[in-house]
Amino acid sequence: MFKKLFSHTVIYGFAPQIPKVAQFFILPIITQDLTEVDFGVAGVLTAYTGSIAVLAFLGLRVILVNSFYKSPSQYKWAWRQIYGFLSLWNLVYAVLLGVVVYLVVPEVAHENRFLIMLINVAPLVIFGPVGNIGMTFYQMKQKPLQIGLRTAFFGILTVFLNLYFISYLKLGYMGWFWATFIATILSNASYYYPINFIYGIKPIFNFKWRSIKQYLKVSLPTVPHYYSSYLLNSSDKMVMDLVGVNVGNIGKYNAAYTVGNIFQQLGMAAGFAVAPMMTKSFKEGNDKAARDLIFGLQFAFFVLTFLVSIWLKEFFGFLLRSPGLAEMYSLGIIIVMSYNYRPMYMGSVNKLFFVEKTNIVWKVTFLAGAINVILNLLLIPKFGFEVAAYTTFISLMFMGYIGYFLPSIKKVHEVNYHPIRWFGLTLVLTFMAFYLSEISVEMKILISAIAILSAIGLGFLFKKKIIR
Numbered sequence: 001m002f003k004k005l006f007s008h009t010v011i012y013g014f015a016p017q018i019p020k021v022a023q024f025f026i027l028p029i030i031t032q033d034l035t036e037v038d039f040g041v042a043g044v045l046t047a048y049t050g051s052i053a054v055l056a057f058l059g060l061r062v063i064l065v066n067s068f069y070k071s072p073s074q075y076k077w078a079w080r081q082i083y084g085f086l087s088l089w090n091l092v093y094a095v096l097l098g099v100v101v102y103l104v105v106p107e108v109a110h111e112n113r114f115l116i117m118l119i120n121v122a123p124l125v126i127f128g129p130v131g132n133i134g135m136t137f138y139q140m141k142q143k144p145l146q147i148g149l150r151t152a153f154f155g156i157l158t159v160f161l162n163l164y165f166i167s168y169l170k171l172g173y174m175g176w177f178w179a180t181f182i183a184t185i186l187s188n189a190s191y192y193y194p195i196n197f198i199y200g201i202k203p204i205f206n207f208k209w210r211s212i213k214q215y216l217k218v219s220l221p222t223v224p225h226y227y228s229s230y231l232l233n234s235s236d237k238m239v240m241d242l243v244g245v246n247v248g249n250i251g252k253y254n255a256a257y258t259v260g261n262i263f264q265q266l267g268m269a270a271g272f273a274v275a276p277m278m279t280k281s282f283k284e285g286n287d288k289a290a291r292d293l294i295f296g297l298q299f300a301f302f303v304l305t306f307l308v309s310i311w312l313k314e315f316f317g318f319l320l321r322s323p324g325l326a327e328m329y330s331l332g333i334i335i336v337m338s339y340n341y342r343p344m345y346m347g348s349v350n351k352l353f354f355v356e357k358t359n360i361v362w363k364v365t366f367l368a369g370a371i372n373v374i375l376n377l378l379l380i381p382k383f384g385f386e387v388a389a390y391t392t393f394i395s396l397m398f399m400g401y402i403g404y405f406l407p408s409i410k411k412v413h414e415v416n417y418h419p420i421r422w423f424g425l426t427l428v429l430t431f432m433a434f435y436l437s438e439i440s441v442e443m444k445i446l447i448s449a450i451a452i453l454s455a456i457g458l459g460f461l462f463k464k465k466i467i468r
Contacts, residue, residue, distance in 0.1 A: 030166045038173040039251030041109045047237035048104040054227045056093050059219035068140045084203035085212050086129040094124040119181040127188035134191030139272050158183040224366035231369025236388040239376040249385045256328035260335035267342035282354045287414040294347035301340050303455045309333045309433035331389040337430040338393040341400030348403030351412050368399030
């Protein structure tokens with residue numbers, strides 16, 4: 001079970017990191033042609049578009065997942081109706097997205113705002129929801145290579161398009177937008193043929209409204225839950241814009257998130273890998289097996305985030321060559337360590353999705369997101385944009401652990417996840433990483449070697465069930 005979990009997590013998680021490796025080598029090149037303003041424009045646009053992105057799918061992924069497991073011989077009928085409904089809904093959503101983009105483009109980019117609007121809207125109009133449906137299908141079939149290969153290929157394509165548009169054509173922030181647009185179109189196209197013609201999941205436009213309404217009753221309560229991801233991960237840049245932080249400082253914060261974004265993606269990848277395995281364990285009544293999966297993931301996250309954090313000063317010095325950006329490594333450490341919330345968060349809510357108690361999930365996650373926004377609104381004007389990293393850490397920890405202490409969620413779980421121990425260890429490792437980031441390179445090499453060997457040893461003992 002663990003072998004399968006980690007092999008799938010490696011595919012889901014490290015396939016996106018293949019282009020990151022390529023990005024690692026070109027970042028010192030392209031950052032010479034980028035300014036704080038370029039980072040700021042990209043950060044602001046990403047923040048605002050992310051503010052409504054959850055409306056594109058209306059939470060209907062939970063219906064796709066549950067129908068696949070609960071109606072294995074008839075799930076395609078439900079999927080085709082959802083596909084048809086979302087294809088029409090995405091046209092409405094595209095109009096909304098276009099208006100938002102047009103209105104929020106920073107003044108320094110007004111000359112390109114109509115083009116930026118078209119670039120953001122076009123993939124929705126052309127392909128609709130097929131990309132999300134295709135990824136969900138392969139995830140449920142436990143075929144991670146189908147997703148991983150696409151992620152790696154189109155990720156690498158994006159990297160080289162960034163190099164072409166930013167460093168060769170000198171397009172600045174527009175280089176990012178063009179590269180993302182081309183890669184998104186091609187990625188969606190790669191899912192279109194197999195989903196529609198090989199597997200026969202073609203959209204039904206004459207869908208039954210009664211069925212769609214029933215699906216939405218379950219899915220819409222999850223919209224605030226999914227929206228919380230935006231509130232926690234991206235809204236800080238929108239708040240900075242609203243309270244008057246200049247575009248250059250927003251760009252610095254966006255740069256500080258460079259490595260944090262990798263761990264955000266890794267957390268999502270781990271979710272892709274672990275969700276079907278946990279669902280299977282829940283279906284078999286084996287909650288302990290599901291919990292062990294979470295413990296294994298949490299241990300792996302601790303090792304990765306800690307090692308990366310102590311080396312973040314050197315990473316930023318090499319990667320971010322533009323003046324003023326490399327010094328953001330201290331904020332990067334807080335952001336990276338905050339993503340240790342993810343495994344324990346999945347442990348607290350995945351059972352709720354299985355039993356379709358979605359009306360509980362959104363209250364926890366949305367509250368965490370609201371806390372992040374409120375703290376940013378109160379603290380950024382007084383303490384500066386840097387405080388957003390600390391509010392992110394507080395809010396993510398709240399979301400990751402609060403569920404274990406709520407009676408309505410606790411009664412769903414049949415085993416103890418020991419949340420206080422894991423949370424305490426998160427705090428200890430964060431303080432250690434912050435301190436150790438300033439020591440000599442030689443000492444970092446020694447500490448990294450000790451940490452890796454200790455992790456291997458503990459993993460061996462756990463596998464042999466010497467420790468549990």
